[in-house]
Amino acid sequence: MTIFRGTVLDTPDGTAPGGIRLRSETDAALVVVDGRITARGPFAETLRAHPGHDVVDLRGGLILPGLVDTHVHYPQVRVIGALGLPLLQWLDEWALPEEARLESTDYARAVAEEFVRGLVSAGTTTALVFGSHFAAAVDVLFETAARSGLRVTAGLVASDRSLPEPLLTTPDRFYDESTALAERWHGVGRTRYAVTPRFSYSASDEMLDACASVLKDVDGAWFTSHVNENVAEVTAVAQLFAAAEHYVGTYDRHGLLGSRAVLAHNVHATDPELDLLAGRGASVSHCPTSNASLGSGMFPMRRHVGQGVRIALGSDVGAGTGFSMLKEALQAYLVQQLLGPDGLPLTAPDLLHLATRSGALALGLDDVGDLGVGKQFDAIWVRPAVGLPLDVGLRHAASPEDALAKTIALGGPADIAAVWVGGDRLTPP
Numbered sequence: 062m063t064i065f066r067g068t069v070l071d072t073p074d075g076t077a078p079g080g081i082r083l084r085s086e087t088d089a090a091l092v093v094v095d096g097r098i099t100a101r102g103p104f105a106e107t108l109r110a111h112p113g114h115d116v117v118d119l120r121g122g123l124i125l126p127g128l129v130d131t132h133v134h135y136p137q138v139r140v141i142g143a144l145g146l147p148l149l150q151w152l153d154e155w156a157l158p159e160e161a162r163l164e165s166t167d168y169a170r171a172v173a174e175e176f177v178r179g180l181v182s183a184g185t186t187t188a189l190v191f192g193s194h195f196a197a198a199v200d201v202l203f204e205t206a207a208r209s210g211l212r213v214t215a216g217l218v219a220s221d222r223s224l225p226e227p228l229l230t231t232p233d234r235f236y237d238e239s240t241a242l243a244e245r246w247h248g249v250g251r252t253r254y255a256v257t258p259r260f261s262y263s264a265s266d267e268m269l270d271a272c273a274s275v276l277k278d279v280d281g282a283w284f285t286s287h288v289n290e291n292v293a294e295v296t297a298v299a300q301l302f303a304a305a306e307h308y309v310g311t312y313d314r315h316g317l318l319g320s321r322a323v324l325a326h327n328v329h330a331t332d333p334e335l336d337l338l339a340g341r342g343a344s345v346s347h348c349p350t351s352n353a354s355l356g357s358g359m360f361p362m363r364r365h366v367g368q369g370v371r372i373a374l375g376s377d378v379g380a381g382t383g384f385s386m387l388k389e390a391l392q393a394y395l396v397q398q399l400l401g402p403d404g405l406p407l408t409a410p411d412l413l414h415l416a417t418r419s420g421a422l423a424l425g426l427d428d429v430g431d432l433g434v435g436k437q438f439d440a441i442w443v444r445p446a447v448g449l450p451l452d453v454g455l456r457h458a459a460s461p462e463d464a465l466a467k468t469i470a471l472g473g474p475a476d477i478a479a480v481w482v483g484g485d486r487l488t489p490p
């Protein structure tokens with residue numbers, strides 16, 4: 062049993078941004094047994110009730126729930142920062158040539174380590190990861206993630222058209238490799254399997270049928286892909302799938318959408334698509350730095366929330382500009398501000414919820430995403446170096462909400478002093 066002492070901020074209530082409550086306790090104690098929080102309260106009182114246990118003193122800075130990234134590409138660590146191109150050209154010039162290099166398992170192993178280090182150092186404790194087109198590279202990702210202690214859901218990426226030849230596969234091969242990977246990793250420790258067609262633009266109906274077969278045969282598997290990211294992409298998908306009502310429909314008519322589905326972007330969603338997503342209980346991963354960097358557009362969050370679509374946040378590394386979910390939260394806020402009357406005004410607690418509890422809910426992890434009794438101790442210690450602007454800001458914060466807003470505005474990987482998952486302290490590989 063360990064007692065963690067410090068200022069704890071989290072957002073246990075609600076499911077969608079807009080009026081989320083911040084729970085804050087100064088000099089609190091979290092009692093952790095076998096990775097789970099069993100008691101929580103004022104430090105002195107809680108210590109009296111649990112005498113003789115180790116105390117980890119995290120005073121100064123903030124204890125927050127571990128950050129949850131619901132959309133991040135493992136093979137793209139080395140292409141972060143390629144600015145200036147829209148989606149399809151960025152894929153051609155940067156992402157896809159790099160992804161082809163993961164055919165070499167040695168190359169993939171090095172990238173997997175860099176990727177896991179990127180997540181841990183940014184304070185991400187749970188991620189839905191877009192894998193590789195190569196089964197051996199996905200195996201290496203699972204191996205590296207399992208060794209790190211992160212909670213990772215990931216899978217083999219499927220494409221059978223529109224991409225460079227080395228990245229293509231067949232529906233049969235995809236089914237066989239996916240089920241073999243799921244057999245090895247789904248439900249093992251903190252890893253789970255996700256069926257992952259890259260996007261409808263690069264998947265035929267036969268491939269999407271194979272995805273449905275894997276989803277059916279791997280009990281409790283997740284589904285993830287991209288949707289409605291960029292206008293040229295949306296137009297191309299409409300031409301490829303003349304029989305589908307819309308982009309969301311290209312997945313839905315294969316039975317791929319349910320409460321275990323997470324679709325990234327959805328910047329250019331129509332109302333019927335939002336209704337369908339809400340009806341299916343599927344989630345949308347909003348990736349704001351990627352949307353800005355590729356010029357994809359401004360995310361209609363107000364319409365998503367208004368129509369009852371579940372949303373969470375994703376970094377979308379490498380189109381996204383880094384692993385920090387604090388930066389994604391800030392960018393999500395900025396975009397809604399820029400949308401004026403069409404935007405959804407977001408508070409700091411709304412943003413923390415989006416970066417933690419919303420992601421846990423999208424991933425079906427009910428015991429993750431806040432630091433209440435009964436939850437896993439997945440946590441980060443935000444502890445900026447003395448004298449830097451965030452340290453100054455935290456020491457002069459007018460309220461816990463203000464401290465949180467300053468953390469979102471100024472915080473980054475350099476300020477994440479420690480990371481725990483299920484009570485285990487993680488160290489980057």
Ligand code: GUN
Nearest residue numbers: 156259260287351377380
């Ligand atoms: N759509 C299909 N592949 C990708 C990708 O790698 N990144 C982004 N942002 N969108 C995609």
Ligand code: ZN
Nearest residue numbers: 132287325377
């Ligand atoms: Zn993506």
